[in-house]
Amino acid sequence: MSLLQISDLSLSIGHTQVLHNISMDINAxxxxxxxxxxxxxxxxxxxxxxxxxxxxxxxxxKIMLSGKDVxxxxxxxxxxxxxxxxxxxxxxxMTALNPVKNIGDQVAETIRIHxxxxxxxxxxxxxxxxxxxxxxxxxxxxxxxxxxxxxxGQRQRVVIAMAIARxxxxxxxxxxxxxxxxxxxxEILELLIKLVREDGMGLxxxxxxxxxxADMADRIVIMKEGHIVEQGETKALFASMSHPYTKALFxxxxxxxxxxxEIKETPLLxxxxxxxxxxxxxxxxxAPAGHFRAVNGVSFEIxxxxxxxxxxxxxxxxxxxTRAILGLEAVQEGEVLLDGxxxxxxxxxxxxxxxVFQDPYGSFNPRWKVRRLISEPFYLLxxxxxxxELEKALDEALISVGLSxxxxxxxxxxxxxGQRQRxxxxxxxxxxPDLILLDEAVSALxxxxxAQVLDLLAELSKSYGLTYLFxxxxxxxxxxxxxxxxxxxxxxIVEQGETHQVFDQPSHPYTKKLINxxxxxxxxxxxxx
Amino acid sequence: xxxxxxxxxxxxxxSLLVASLVIFVAVEVVPGDPASFMLGINAQPExxxxxxxxxxxxxxxxxRYFTWLTGMLQGDFGTSYTYRTPVAEMIQDRMVISLxxxxxxxxxxxxxxxxxxxxxxxxxxxxxxxxxxxxxxLGIAIxxxxxxxxxxxxxxxxxxxxxxxxxxxxxxxxxxxDYMAAMKALTLPAIALALPQASILARVMRSSLLDTxxxxxxxxxxxxxxxxxxxxxxxxxxxxxxxVLTIIGLQFAFLLAGGIIIEKIFFLPGLGQLIFQAITQRDxxxxxxxxxxxxxxxxxxxxxxxxxxxxxxxRLRSGK
Numbered sequence: 001m002s003l004l005q006i007s008d009l010s011l012s013i014g015h016t017q018v019l020h021n022i023s024m025d026i027n028a029x030x031x032x033x034x035x036x037x038x039x040x041x042x043x044x045x046x047x048x049x050x051x052x053x054x055x056x057x058x059x060x061x062k063i064m065l066s067g068k069d070v071x072x073x074x075x076x077x078x079x080x081x082x083x084x085x086x087x088x089x090x091x092x093x094m095t096a097l098n099p100v101k102n103i104g105d106q107v108a109e110t111i112r113i114h115x116x117x118x119x120x121x122x123x124x125x126x127x128x129x130x131x132x133x134x135x136x137x138x139x140x141x142x143x144x145x146x147x148x149x150x151x152x153g154q155r156q157r158v159v160i161a162m163a164i165a166r167x168x169x170x171x172x173x174x175x176x177x178x179x180x181x182x183x184x185x186x187e188i189l190e191l192l193i194k195l196v197r198e199d200g201m202g203l204x205x206x207x208x209x210x211x212x213x214a215d216m217a218d219r220i221v222i223m224k225e226g227h228i229v230e231q232g233e234t235k236a237l238f239a240s241m242s243h244p245y246t247k248a249l250f251x252x253x254x255x256x257x258x259x260x261x262e263i264k265e266t267p268l269l270x271x272x273x274x275x276x277x278x279x280x281x282x283x284x285x286x287a288p289a290g291h292f293r294a295v296n297g298v299s300f301e302i303x304x305x306x307x308x309x310x311x312x313x314x315x316x317x318x319x320x321x322t323r324a325i326l327g328l329e330a331v332q333e334g335e336v337l338l339d340g341x342x343x344x345x346x347x348x349x350x351x352x353x354x355x356v357f358q359d360p361y362g363s364f365n366p367r368w369k370v371r372r373l374i375s376e377p378f379y380l381l382x383x384x385x386x387x388x389e390l391e392k393a394l395d396e397a398l399i400s401v402g403l404s405x406x407x408x409x410x411x412x413x414x415x416x417x418g419q420r421q422r423x424x425x426x427x428x429x430x431x432x433p434d435l436i437l438l439d440e441a442v443s444a445l446x447x448x449x450x451a452q453v454l455d456l457l458a459e460l461s462k463s464y465g466l467t468y469l470f471x472x473x474x475x476x477x478x479x480x481x482x483x484x485x486x487x488x489x490x491x492x493i494v495e496q497g498e499t500h501q502v503f504d505q506p507s508h509p510y511t512k513k514l515i516n517x518x519x520x521x522x523x524x525x526x527x528x529x
Numbered sequence: 530x531x532x533x534x535x536x537x538x539x540x541x542x543x544s545l546l547v548a549s550l551v552i553f554v555a556v557e558v559v560p561g562d563p564a565s566f567m568l569g570i571n572a573q574p575e576x577x578x579x580x581x582x583x584x585x586x587x588x589x590x591x592x593r594y595f596t597w598l599t600g601m602l603q604g605d606f607g608t609s610y611t612y613r614t615p616v617a618e619m620i621q622d623r624m625v626i627s628l629x630x631x632x633x634x635x636x637x638x639x640x641x642x643x644x645x646x647x648x649x650x651x652x653x654x655x656x657x658x659x660x661x662x663x664x665x666x667l668g669i670a671i672x673x674x675x676x677x678x679x680x681x682x683x684x685x686x687x688x689x690x691x692x693x694x695x696x697x698x699x700x701x702x703x704x705x706x707d708y709m710a711a712m713k714a715l716t717l718p719a720i721a722l723a724l725p726q727a728s729i730l731a732r733v734m735r736s737s738l739l740d741t742x743x744x745x746x747x748x749x750x751x752x753x754x755x756x757x758x759x760x761x762x763x764x765x766x767x768x769x770x771x772x773v774l775t776i777i778g779l780q781f782a783f784l785l786a787g788g789i790i791i792e793k794i795f796f797l798p799g800l801g802q803l804i805f806q807a808i809t810q811r812d813x814x815x816x817x818x819x820x821x822x823x824x825x826x827x828x829x830x831x832x833x834x835x836x837x838x839x840x841x842x843x844r845l846r847s848g849k
Binding site for chain 1: 768843
């Protein structure tokens with residue numbers, strides 16, 4: 001009998017149907033990959049299995065978890081089931097832990113809530129064992145540590161320790177590595193596989209990234225808009241790919257936009273020996289503040305028409321460098337030149353430079369219409385267009401990013417994530433800049449939307465002669481869209497060169513580590529796609 | 530925690546010093562010599578000079594600041610120009626009423642606000658929530674002096690449960706009966722002061738708790754097997770407390786001297802009345818001292834709130 005058996009499950013939240021008659025099962029010791037884009041209902045399937053649904057949700061169908069009919073259990077029995085029969089790991093490790101309780105108490109709580117007779121001392125002892133199993137050693141991570149004293153990957157290990165403390169039969173992991181760096185992601189995936197093998201647990205691994213599950217899942221379920229479009233053994237499913245959506249997902253994940261922009265020899269942006277310090281908090285009231293060097297002696301240049309990638313993990317100084325290039329902050333050493341002139345406090349230079357940020361939801365003022373949002377960069381011009389001229393510019397910008405001129409009188413909440421990112425690009429190109437900084441600009445997008453946006457960027461670079469600086473932690477994207485790449489670590493550039501050369505023959509050990517850690521689709525499957 | 534404490538003590542001392550300087554300079558640079566003011570316009574220059582010497586006004590500004598400051602540290606606030614009695618004594622007489630009144634009102638306000646705010650947040654959108662929100666809206670909108678008069682009419686004049694005003698002549702007295710009589714005299718004023726504060730506090734508690742209940746770690750706690758109630762008590766409440774503590778700190782400082790209208794209605798000789806009289810009689814030294822005392826109270830309360838933050842949130846302790 002299956003460990004978890006979901007049959008004909010439908011779920012509505014209010015009047016919206018989120019899941020349509022889905023059926024799947026997981027056996028003990030098995031890893032099931034559930035793949036889908038945002039809104040596919042993959043997380044809701046997990047929450048339905050735990051019965052941790054939003055208030056107005058109603059379920060029909062059947063969910064059997066180790067012989068119990070989950071949908072007919074009382075709230076009291078559900079509390080006994082959660083954490084005991086099934087554990088859950090979430091996407092955002094930074095916020096998944098209570099900031100005011102230490103990690104020992106939080107892990108021990110899982111034990112004490114289900115075994116009220118266990119003494120606090122014994123519960124803490126077992127919490128220690130669970131943390132040890134998650135490779136958080138006692139000397140570096142005593143039970144008295146607080147979450148804010150740990151990194152994202154370490155916090156995710158604590159969340160996993162909480163989930164497995166009672167040795168549940170099933171573990172549900174909802175995008176457990178999406179918010180983490182590639183090397184940390186690889187470690188967490190390895191840990192999950194180890195725990196599954198040791199305890200003979202079933203694992204439901206929810207992700208949007210095919211490559212993450214390709215070499216770990218025994219079986220795969222592919223979801224779209226609340227339906228299961230295809231499921232089966234991983235190898236067989238990848239080999240046949242009977243559903244067009246599965247194929248489309250595959251193609252999008254390894255999508256390579258066609259690029260044929262002309263690269264000129266003249267440098268457009270020159271970053272010369274730039275260093276950037278941040279002040280640390282004073283240790284004593286009148287003590288001098290210390291400094292932290294976030295970027296240390298970085299030099300590089302971008303040629304006109306070129307697309308340059310900047311990769312590195314969180315905390316490597318990418319964002320600080322971006323802010324320095326944009327002239328948002330003064331640098332302590334060195335200089336940033338655009339077309340030979342300094343960027344800082346220089347409006348005539350600044351207008352040649354625009355930026356697209358990561359978060360398509362947070363980077364717009366929700367009370368402005370699209371018209372005002374995308375015409376804002378015009379303030380950089382001495383004589384901004386007015387009247388018909390302005391309308392023409394707005395229409396052209398919207399059309400060039402694949403939207404319609406009628407969209408300019410809408411508000412930002414009326415658009416999807418992908419459309420918003422198009423609007424962000426329209427805002428960047430409207431004053432015809434020379435250089436666009438793309439700061440994780442496609443990281444928050446689903447693979448199919450990401451492929452479209454990458455195509456759009458390639459097209460625009462040709463038609464407007466744009467130069468890109470592509471800042472990302474996602475190696476596959478950088479590989480597909482850049483000519484040259486810089487690898488950054490600890491505030492310094494450790495390797496740079498032609499993209500294909502750096503990826504195929506990395507010379508620095510850190511680059512090698514990054515490339516090895518990045519999840520890849522199996523080579524033979526790529527050919528099928 | 531010790532380092533956090535020491536850091537806070539340092540900034541406490543510094544703020545007090547700066548505050549004393551600002552108050553002293555502000556009062557001293559105001560034109561008008563207290564001695565000539567006290568003796569009237571027909572006074573002889575020699576008399577004024579004699580009084581200036583008596584009041585210690587004939588030395589330099591710095592010297593006077595230093596005398597004032599060291600005096601205050603020893604509990605000597607100078608002598609009132611109008612009443613010719615030590616300011617410290619006057620303040621002490623008033624504090625015996627004002628301080629217990631403020632504490633009483635604050636305790637009442639917290640006792641009302643916490644359950645109301647928690648209840649409204651956990652039953653969001655229900656009839657309970659709507660009623661709590663409605664009542665607190667009224668509590669904020671209705672002026673407390675109107676409410677005070679209403680209570681006098683109902684509880685003092687009609688029901689005769691409490692007296693309509695005043696404070697026992699013997700103060701807090703020695704016996705339990707004296708103590709109860711004093712408490713009884715402060716009850717209606719404390720309720721009148723507490724109600725608007727409780728309304729504000731309940732709303733802050735509700736919204737802070739609602740924010741906390743949507744946090745990811747609440748979902749994590751539920752996934753561990755905690756019931757809704759356990760999640761509330763073990764995880765949500767402590768995290769929701771920081772904004773609530775801030776408001777409590779602000780309210781206490783306000784209650785200490787802000788209750789002048791209530792003091793008037795209930796004929797309570799409190800700090801509010803004292804400062805009001807001192808201002809109308811140009812008794813600058815009393816004004817100076819009471820203001821300094823209030824600043825001191827505000828700073829001490831903020832300091833306590835800061836320490837409470839540190840207890841509630843380990844992130845603040847480590848300064849991150």
